């Protein structure tokens with residue numbers, strides 16, 4: 001029992017703390033830097049407020065109370081030593097004039113204990129407590145203290161030998177209200193400080209946010225030509241590095257595209273010549289094999305050229321995905337296959353894509369399904385915000401799981417399919433993957449519940 005308890009206590013705090021911190025920590029850089037600034041400021045304020053009240057203010061209130069208590073006790077003694085009305089009147093007049101104390105003496109009375117109840121409000125009881133303490137130290141006689149904080153007035157009753165001395169005095173004799181100004185300064189100035197910091201920080205964080213957006217856009221294969229390098233030195237460095245990287249990647253893509261286009265184009269002419277020559281040779285089995293090879297090579301070159309075309313200078317545009325997919329499906333249906341298309345009833349299924357490339361990608365995947373199966377199901381959905389999922393399923397033979405990676409390699413074809421009359425070159429899936437990646441998405445293969453292959457294309461919206 002005890003062991004369990006120890007175990008729990010040892011393990012739990014760590015996991016809870018982490019989660020706790022994560023849920024309360026702001027997610028944005030702006031929020032976090034603001035927190036870094038606010039926490040010390042609030043801490044300093046709390047500490048200084050505490051120190052101020054504890055050390056300075058308490059002490060001062062004590063001193064003021066001490067002085068007033070002394071005066072009251074002194075007057076009490078004077079009245080006690082000469083209680084005749086004329087002398088008392090003289091004393092009260094003097095006290096009113098010089099000490100700001102309004103005094104009345106009621107001979108023969110005694111203090112009702114109940115008259116000094118708990119004070120209303122925090123400050124009233126605070127003043128009463130301190131004053132009562134000081135007065136209690138200076139006299140043994142019973143007394144009452146009543147503070148009316150609203151009216152800024154304090155009533156004191158002191159029991160003397162022959163009666164009760166009532167003293168009214170203004171609150172300011174016990175309580176320095178100007179000390180509020182100190183607090184106003186502390187909190188006001190730090191509020192101003194925070195406001196200024198917020199303004200400056202926003203300006204500092206804006207370039208970082210812009211860089212993040214630009215990198216995200218570029219990752220999705222969109223243009224970021226208008227990105228301006230700005231901000232603090234480190235941010236500029238990161239921005240410059242990003243722009244250099246972008247240039248390098250663009251140049252590489254361009255080089256690859258040009259090279260592919262050049263090679264394909266150059267190979268075409270000799271191939272055409274070879275086909276003509278093969279036709280002249282006649283109909284021997286060797287000639288047939290040669291013709292088959294030539295045909296295959298032509299297909300490969302066609303594949304290359306398609307690949308290259310897909311990466312031309314096509315610009316991304318906002319496209320409604322439903323008609324785009326429908327167009328591809330309608331073409332595929334001409335081959336006499338059943339294709340079901342379902343999509344969620346969502347208004348916002350349009351996204352920024354390169355329509356020609358996207359159409360080529362879907363044509364390749366749906367084309368495969370149509371080639372290897374009889375029934376195809378295409379589904380368009382939005383599993384989460386800003387993500388679109390296209391699933392292409394079929395009831396064909398499918399692909400073995402260990403080949404999932406291989407089929408994305410150029411010219412790779414699963415063995416059995418070599419014999420099928422379909423006769424592709426093995427570029428369909430690599431091209432599809434290239435296009436999906438260029439849109440910042442992913443393409444995955446799975447086993448479909450319909451029996452065949454399920455191709456899942458996830459695209460950021």
Ligand SMILES: Nc1ncnc2c1ncn2[C@@H]1O[C@H](COP(=O)(O)OP(=O)(O)OP(=O)(O)O)[C@@H](O)[C@H]1O
Pocket residue numbers: 303364368369370372373394396397398399407412413414415417423424425426427428429430452453
């Ligand atoms: N829906 C599918 N069902 C079964 N096998 C498939 C399916 N899609 C692809 N494959 C297998 O993956 C291999 C690679 O496909 P890929 O589209 O890259 O080439 P291809 O279809 O053979 O030729 P291409 O598309 O270039 O004309 C295919 O040869 C085939 O064996």
Ligand SMILES: [Mg+2]
Pocket residue numbers: 364367368424427428429
């Ligand atoms: Mg294919």
